[in-house]
Amino acid sequence: MTHPTTKRIADSTVRRLSMYLRYLEELDGSGQATASSDALAHLCLTTPAQVRKDLSFFGSFGKRGLGYPVHELTVRLREILGLGHAWQVVIVGAGKIGSALAEYRGFRQRGFQVVGVYDKNPDKIGRAWGDATVRDIAQLPADVQSQRVDIAVLAIPSDDAQDVVDRIVEAGIRAILNFAPTQLHVPSQIAVKTVNMAMELEGLSFALTNRAD
């Protein structure tokens, strides 16, 4: 497949790869030919050793005494992260958050294509919504039969989330980005990332409360 790795890659490593890619693209755009692990580390707020270890999981890209070839490495990282595919995404929940997401530039820039928007509210179904038309959430399973969907983004209230997830998984979607502040229960082969703003805020609240005075 894409790489010869046998060990499992840590989640934290993947997040950093994504970060490296972001900054390498910037460097590439500004014509930088090479970048050292030290330079990358500074940009990404990590350590040179960490950068080297992360990259070495996937091969030896660097030249000793020189650093990493910027363009070559961006290409390789995109490959590793699977950004060659044009992933097809549906957004479930046509509210404010869903709307903000659909517009989010980062989506398209990285090859994530919104191919459908769903809601359960009859007032919203049928409405135009960006390029798409809001469809009944009940039709999602049927739609997935005729059109490939790789990722579902959940932007709905917590109370509905688990129910929708069950149907999404049943329909064959294997990756979920969850914005509902609830713990989703899914089979182990399904990839789930949860973005929980309440949790982040409470993390800040804790930090402010228990800071070194």
Added chain:
Amino acid sequence: MTHPTTKRIADSTVRRLSMYLRYLEELDGSGQATASSDALAHLCLTTPAQVRKDLSFFGSFGKRGLGYPVHELTVRLREILGLGHAWQVVIVGAGKIGSALAEYRGFRQRGFQVVGVYDKNPDKIGRAWGDATVRDIAQLPADVQSQRVDIAVLAIPSDDAQDVVDRIVEAGIRAILNFAPTQLHVPSQIAVKTVNMAMELEGLSFALTNRAD
């Protein structure tokens, strides 16, 4: 202070505390008097031992043979997380994401009060925006002098982020929730949480690409 702890609490622990609180509130609402570490673990997708260890950092709340008193524990967790304060929040960036955030229920429910909205775009400055009026981002430092601001939420493009952060920190704000997909550089005593949707999506892309076939 709030607790007698001397060791540093791991970030992952704080996130779980937040999760426990969420489900304990639910249980409390439905009249449950006690909950075992086992029950909580199932709800929060963790292990009973983890729950007990997390809670034991802050004292012995449970009764052996019985479990934890639900209501008492919610009160205690709110205290630990610092949710007694009415934290005052400003939102920087009056775009779609900022707008979705300002409306987000979780905010108010947990005592986070939006006391200001800022943008640098002259077309947006002065517009009504929910309860507030959008103000010039240049005025934020001055405003912070007359009104306490605990947390700044950044919902602006990456290119502007570091610049705004520098001014925010200068102005005395000590906690930042960052939605720009960039690494913020701040002094170590400032608390920063970054929510990076591109990163999460790329994590899913990686998982789909490198899944066990």
Added chain:
DNA sequence: GTGTGTGAACGACTTCACAGCC
């Protein structure tokens, strides 16, 4: 018997440090 609290064992990620190559 049931379920907590916790030291000890374990495992996973990070940092160190240095050999090797440019």
Added chain:
DNA sequence: GGCTGTGAAGTCGTTCACACAC
């Protein structure tokens, strides 16, 4: 001299397992 690649050492968070309390 500069910088990568990587085993070894270290650190930190999680899991185990059992004494103890109800």
